[in-house]
Amino acid sequence: AQKITQTQPGMFVQEKEAVTLDCTYDTSDPSYGLFWYKQPSSGEMIFLIYQGSYDQQNATEGRYSLNFQKARKSANLVISASQLGDSAMYFCAMRERNAGGTSYGKLTFGQGTILTVHP
Amino acid sequence: DSGVTQTPKHLITATGQRVTLRCSPRSGDLSVYWYQQSLDQGLQFLIQYYNGEERAKGNILERFSAQQFPDLHSELNLSSLELGDSALYFCASSVDPSYSYEQYFGPGTRLTVT
Numbered sequence: 336a337q338k339i340t341q342t343q344p345g346m347f348v349q350e351k352e353a354v355t356l357d358c359t360y361d362t363s364d365p366s367y368g369l370f371w372y373k374q375p376s377s378g379e380m381i382f383l384i385y386q387g388s389y390d391q392q393n394a395t396e397g398r399y400s401l402n403f404q405k406a407r408k409s410a411n412l413v414i415s416a417s418q419l420g421d422s423a424m425y426f427c428a429m430r431e432r433n434a435g436g437t438s439y440g441k442l443t444f445g446q447g448t449i450l451t452v453h454p
Numbered sequence: 455d456s457g458v459t460q461t462p463k464h465l466i467t468a469t470g471q472r473v474t475l476r477c478s479p480r481s482g483d484l485s486v487y488w489y490q491q492s493l494d495q496g497l498q499f500l501i502q503y504y505n506g507e508e509r510a511k512g513n514i515l516e517r518f519s520a521q522q523f524p525d526l527h528s529e530l531n532l533s534s535l536e537l538g539d540s541a542l543y544f545c546a547s548s549v550d551p552s553y554s555y556e557q558y559f560g561p562g563t564r565l566t567v568t
Contacts (some may be wrong), residue, residue, distance in 0.1 A: 370556060378542060380559035382456070426497065430557075433510045440510035441499035442546075442557060443486065 339429055340364065341445035348417045349453050355402070356412040356448045358427030368430040369410040370442065371401065375423040383425075386410060417452045424449050458560035460545050466517065466566045472533040475563045479526055479544030485509070485548045486528040487557060488520055492541040503528055535567045 340391040341432045348354035348358045360369065371383040386394045386401045394401040414421055433440040457480035467473055479486050490502040499512035503522035514520075517535075522528045532539060532545050546557040 339468050339558075368556075372559070378564070378567065379561045380544060381457075382548075382558060385556045428497075438504070440502050441512055442489075442497075443499070444497040446496055 338443045339427055339445035341427055341448050343448045344446075345451070347451050347453060348414075350419060351416055353413060353415045354417055354450065356414070356425050356427075356450065358410045358412065358445060360408050360410060360427075360429050362408075362429065362431055364431045364436075366432060368439070369401070369403070370409075370428040370430065371399070371412045372426045372428060373421075373423045374426065374447070382427075384412070388425045414450075419452050419454060422450060422452045455557040456560065458483075458545060458547050458558050460560035460563050462563060463561065464564050464566075466568065467535060468568055469535055469537060471535050471567075472531065473535065473565065475530040475532070475543055475545075475565075477528045477530070477547075477560055479528070479545075479547030480558055483547035483549055483558075484526065485550070486522055486526070487546040487548075488514075488528070488530050489544040489546065489559075490541045491544065491562075492538075495541075497544075500530070532565070537567050540565055540567045552553075 366428040367388045369386045384396045384399045386403045398415045400413045404414045426447045428442040459478045461476045485504045487502045491497045495566040500514040501520050520530045542562045544562045545560045548555045548557045
């Protein structure tokens, strides 16, 4: 089974509008972290936002917020007031504990969503 | 700028050759991770090091190896290269893997095998 699922291969949004990028995850570990990264056409991976599984409130970072619904295992990214520079690939990722449960290791990524912002 | 540096930025080499990719983590970060991004496989975890020791292994081929040195920089060695090894290779670092801290990615090394 896929650990991270991003069901939207591509999304379009008008400049200045809000957009939600979907992400669902699958884990049996009660302690995990969820991340969103942005990858512009230049290729670098830019960290956007982080949500811990025990965090009570949804994470926010400027125009980015993470709609964390633990029971539904979803961690959708909301970008408010879209800008042309937001056009990029967006990846949802999850970090679980390594075998042994003493530390955190790899990030498991979804397939990504290409966001295009129209003027 | 994430603070993670990777060299070289681009690498073009022939099948059968061997290359070394280098990564310097952010100041203070003890853990280094390597990822491979290809069109068919997406972003995949290869290997993690923490303070010089291997901590976790992903889908890393036997032809690939890595190490983390006492100064905490890391190298990923790819040998007997095949066309399918062409990909973007990322290094990431984090402070302490005892906590689910965010990982900061370097700019990547784009490897092209011809």
